[in-house]
Amino acid sequence: MNTRDKTLETRANDDITASTDADDPGNALSRREMLVLGATGAAALASGAQAQETGADAPAVAAGSVAGMPFRAYVRYGTEGSVEDLTLRDIKPTQVLVRSRGSCGCYTVTTSVLGDFPQQTPTIPNHSGMGIVEAVGEQVRRVRVGDRVLVSGTPWCGQCHQCLTGTPEWCNYLAPGGVPNDPIADMADGTGVIEASVIGGLSEIVVAYEEYCVPIFSDLPDEQIAMLGDTGAVGVAATSVYDPVQIGQNVVIFGAGPIGLAAVQGARAQAAGRIIVVEPARYRRELAVEFGATTVLDPNEDTDTLVDRIRELCAPPTDRLDAGGQIAGRGLISMRGADLVVEASGYDRYPPAVETGPDTTGLLALRQAWEVTAPGGSLVTLAVQQGDIAFPGSAFCLSGKRIYGGQMAGMNVMRDTARFVTAMENGSVDIGAIITATPSLEDVRPAFQGVADRTELGVVITFPA
Ligand SMILES: [Zn+2]
Ligand SMILES: [Zn+2]
Incomplete structure (x- = not known):
């Protein structure tokens, strides 16, 4: 020691x-x-x-400096990306020092990890983590030394305007601009290193502001908890936060990556009626069926009729209007569609090594997702798209669809993470089954290449205890 x-x-x-x-x-x-x-x-x-x-135990308070502690992290610097030996700076009074156990890989950050664009400030990529609290600043109350903690991709402060007015997924502590992103460590040559999104994650040490920390009271494996910092939680939240699925309702999910598959599990756990998944990659469609999809569709097959096929699948069993029935309607004013639609396909930032859809920008899937949302139904958009999208004005304005721009699928991470943990413990959802790789820090690049290729699903960078 x-x-x-x-x-x-x-x-x-x-x-x-x-x-x-x-x-x-x-x-x-x-x-x-x-x-x-x-x-x-x-x-x-x-x-x-x-x-x-x-009547509670006292919060742990660590005084003194942690500056000088050596650790390793994957750092993007200039046009390079490599595992570096770093020296920790002191933490701020509102920050938490977490000894990493896991960090969930995310498609959004593939470029940050794999790219060779010049990175002016050395940066630890990614934007979530989990581990054990090793020290806390003097003002920290939420977590204590020794706690198991999730460093969520989205904070919750409970005090800012967004937290108080019902949009906690945009808690104003969310980078950029909410809190200072100062260097947490130094390279061997003395250059300061920052964390992407004030979190990083591809590092033996994560220095996180208290508002990003969610204490975990569970024995679930580290890699499963790590998935709750990003993709795993987002998928489950998509079916249970904005407009939770009701028993027997129809759900359509575009994209069966880690987020879409977690959404399938969420819909199943909520006892959805039909769970229809649209996904070009065969192995992902097969997994969707395993996790509870009742119908899987390849968007490359009869692309022009995909919307009509989904609407028919969602139709009630009768068209007798005096018996709870429904007419089809016409064109964009169709009455038919799903009660909840989750758009989780996104665009291809890199050419996939598996089957890809008919539109690599993701905009066609987004338009189709909106079209198959029933009047009165809800659309949750999760993916990052490329370019702008046009909608027919009248139908967009009048069709009675609720559209949620789903940063973190609307999660209040302090409220929702705990119930997701419970659902994982009782087997309602099985986030562990979505994890396909648990590489070490040394294998960050090939692991993220698998994310970019879409050959991997849940990827958690792991750190030995
Ligand atoms: Zn992410
Ligand atoms: Zn807030």
């Missing part, structure tokens, strides 16, 4: 002592005493007071 490890262990033990002291009523502090003590001292001691008020 080196000196730094000893320091941290001592800190952890100090924290346990603080928790024990919390049982002592003599530790309660008045607001005036806290002011006299100052922020740092008060935070450590007030934890006992708060614990007495709430």
Whole structure:
């Protein structure tokens, strides 16, 4: 054990002592005493007071510096990308030092990992992680030293305008601009290194703002928890956050990558009626069936009639209007369609090594997704598209469809992550079955190449305990 490890262990033990002291009523502090003590001292001691008020254990407070700690990370620098030895800087009072166990690979960041464009500031790519809290800044309350924690791709502060007005997926702590993205470490030559999206993830250490940290109280494997920082959670959320699927309703999912397959599982868990999946790659269609899809369609087959086929599949069993029936309608004012449509196909940033759809921009799938949404139905758009899309004005304005621009599928990560964990524990959803690779830090590039090629699904970079 080196000196730094000893320091941290001592800190952890100090924290346990603080928790024990919390049982002592003599530790309660008045607001005036806290002011006299100052922020740092008060935070450590007030934890006992708060614990007495709430009956909870005191939050862990680590004091002192963590600067100088060595660790390794995948860094994009100039036109290079490689695993580098780094030296940690000190963390801020609102930040958490996480010893990584897993980081969920995401198609959105493939260019950041694999690209050879000049990166002016050395950057650790990716935007989620999970691991064990090793130190916390003096103002951190949500997590404690020793906690298992998810560093979610989306924060939740509970206090900003978005969090207070029902759009927590756009919590204003979300980078860029919400919080400073200062260097967390230095390269061997002294150049500062930042984390992409103030998270990074392809690193033995993640320094995260408290608002991005979700404590995890579960024994689920690390790689499954890591999937909840990004693709796994987004798919399940798509069926259960904006307009949750009701028993027997029809769901259509465009794209059966890790997000789409998690959405299939979510729809199944919500006891959807028909679950129709549109996906060009055969192996992904087969997995969709395994996870609960009732119909899978190849968008390359009869592309022009795809929308009509889906509408017919979603039709009620009668056209007798006095018996709950429905007429088909005409053209873009069709009455028929799905109650919930999830668009999770996206565009091909790289040419796939598997079958691809009829439109590599993803815009055709987006248009079709909107067309197969029933009047009164909901469309959740998740994927990153290339270019602009046109809709027929009148139908777009009048068709009664609810459209959700689904950054993180609308998740409130502090509220929803815990219930997803429970659903995984009771087997309602099986995010582990979507994971196809758990490479080490050394294999970041081939792993992300598999993501770019679409030959992999859930990819979690793992770090030995
Ligand atoms: Zn992502
Ligand atoms: Zn917020």
